[in-house]
Amino acid sequence: MQTEIPPTAGLALIWQDFIHHKNLRLGDEIAKLLQIPTPAETCSGTVAFILSLEVLYELKPNKNQIIVPAWTCPLVILAIEKIGLIPKICDLNINALTLDPLSLQQLINDSTLAIVITHYGGLVNSFQNCEILAREYDCFLIEDSAQAMGAFNKNQSVGLRGDIGFFSLAFGKGLTSAEGGLAFSKHPEIHLRIHQKASQLPTINKWEIQRCIELWGYYFFYRPQFLSYFYGQQLRKNLQKNDEISAVGDNFSLDDIPIHSLGKWRSKVAAKASIRLTDYWNFLREQAETRIKQLQLISYLYVFEAQENTHATFPFLIILVDHPMRCQKILDDLWQSGLGITKLFVRAIPEYPNLTHLNYKTPNAQDFASRCFTITNTHWLSNEIFQHILQTLKKHESF
Numbered sequence: 001m002q003t004e005i006p007p008t009a010g011l012a013l014i015w016q017d018f019i020h021h022k023n024l025r026l027g028d029e030i031a032k033l034l035q036i037p038t039p040a041e042t043c044s045g046t047v048a049f050i051l052s053l054e055v056l057y058e059l060k061p062n063k064n065q066i067i068v069p070a071w072t073c074p075l076v077i078l079a080i081e082k083i084g085l086i087p088k089i090c091d092l093n094i095n096a097l098t099l100d101p102l103s104l105q106q107l108i109n110d111s112t113l114a115i116v117i118t119h120y121g122g123l124v125n126s127f128q129n130c131e132i133l134a135r136e137y138d139c140f141l142i143e144d145s146a147q148a149m150g151a152f153n154k155n156q157s158v159g160l161r162g163d164i165g166f167f168s169l170a171f172g173k174g175l176t177s178a179e180g181g182l183a184f185s186k187h188p189e190i191h192l193r194i195h196q197k198a199s200q201l202p203t204i205n206k207w208e209i210q211r212c213i214e215l216w217g218y219y220f221f222y223r224p225q226f227l228s229y230f231y232g233q234q235l236r237k238n239l240q241k242n243d244e245i246s247a248v249g250d251n252f253s254l255d256d257i258p259i260h261s262l263g264k265w266r267s268k269v270a271a272k273a274s275i276r277l278t279d280y281w282n283f284l285r286e287q288a289e290t291r292i293k294q295l296q297l298i299s300y301l302y303v304f305e306a307q308e309n310t311h312a313t314f315p316f317l318i319i320l321v322d323h324p325m326r327c328q329k330i331l332d333d334l335w336q337s338g339l340g341i342t343k344l345f346v347r348a349i350p351e352y353p354n355l356t357h358l359n360y361k362t363p364n365a366q367d368f369a370s371r372c373f374t375i376t377n378t379h380w381l382s383n384e385i386f387q388h389i390l391q392t393l394k395k396h397e398s399f
């Protein structure tokens with residue numbers, strides 16, 4: 001069986017993670033680690049986002065529109081629709097992960113409840129003029145930090161600059177509890193309301209048992225010798241059918257959002273594992289910085305780096321190629337190689353078959369999606385294999 005390097009730097013579990021003190025709580029550990037108010041725990045990042053939206057909608061019930069980037073996880077859109085709010089899809093700037101100010105200006109109005117700012121790939125994203133707009137239109141800022149736990153802007157964790165921040169604990173996002181989410185707010189009243197909502201989440205045994213088994217599975221099988229069974233084979237099968245959306249797992253529907261609590265046992269396992277996060281993030285940052293320098297020597301590509309005064313965690317490297325054809329050729333060579341190369345979101349939001357009712361033109365995000373791929377930053381990607389990837393990428397300089 002082929003070895004399979006995971007596409008993101010998930011934090012592997014060790015047996016000690018399963019032995020814990022009875023008072024250990026994930027929220028408390030993360031609060032200490034990141035210097036944030038103790039976050040509320042939920043069954044997923046998506047549900048952390050849903051509870052956040054519900055709280056904000058209670059505070060401003062005359063506003064029901066949420067502005068979201070056109071390149072993001074489809075679950076974010078489904079979450080908004082699931083609770084009857086209206087997603088407004090904002091294009092990105094050309095060649096960038098930031099919101100296009102023109103598009104934003106056109107979408108924002110007195111019905112705007114919140115703008116979502118997404119921190120991609122462990123990088124702190126720019127707020128640009130969002131704070132000024134939010135003040136002008138009396139709306140909130142939500143920081144989608146699903147991919148960016150541990151990212152800091154100056155000395156402040158992501159999620160503290162906006163009104164609400166949330167993290168994901170899904171497989172592959174870093175720290176995991178086999179699906180899970182955390183939400184918090186710097187405003188005591190909003191924070192309290194998020195906690196109240198989280199405490200009302202039902203326990204659903206069917207889901208909890210399944211997730212506990214998955215967490216054990218993660219402990220045993222999250223390693224290159226087994227990952228082909230649980231990830232690679234499925235990826236390759238879908239790519240061979242030309243189904244890129246299923247290949248990266250972007251094929252979500254409304255039924256994919258169960259709403260329940262995060263079980264105590266899973267929370268404790270993640271809490272114990274979180275003790276290793278600081279060292280892990282430091283390792284990832286150093287590895288990423290060295291590798292980004294090498295990638296930058298390739299003329300046709302751009303690698304997203306940490307902005308000045310920010311601290312990124314780099315679960316993977318986000319790479320933008322100059323031409324969609326060149327990107328396709330690179331992926332033809334490397335996507336099925338088991339070396340941790342993939343795409344993040346394969347389409348712009350309005351291009352997903354189940355989201356076509358969102359009739360938006362977002363050419364920049366569409367273009368970005370067609371030219372973007374990612375390289376894993378897991379410690380399992382050795383220097384030797386990274387050099388092999390570099391050589392392959394250099395080969396594509398002439399095409």
Ligand SMILES: *Cc1c(COP(=O)(O)O)cnc(C)c1O
Nearest residue numbers: 044045046073146147168169170
């Ligand atoms: C994964 C992800 C989410 C959803 O988190 P889940 O824990 O999978 O529900 C939301 N936003 C972004 C940007 C993500 O990458």
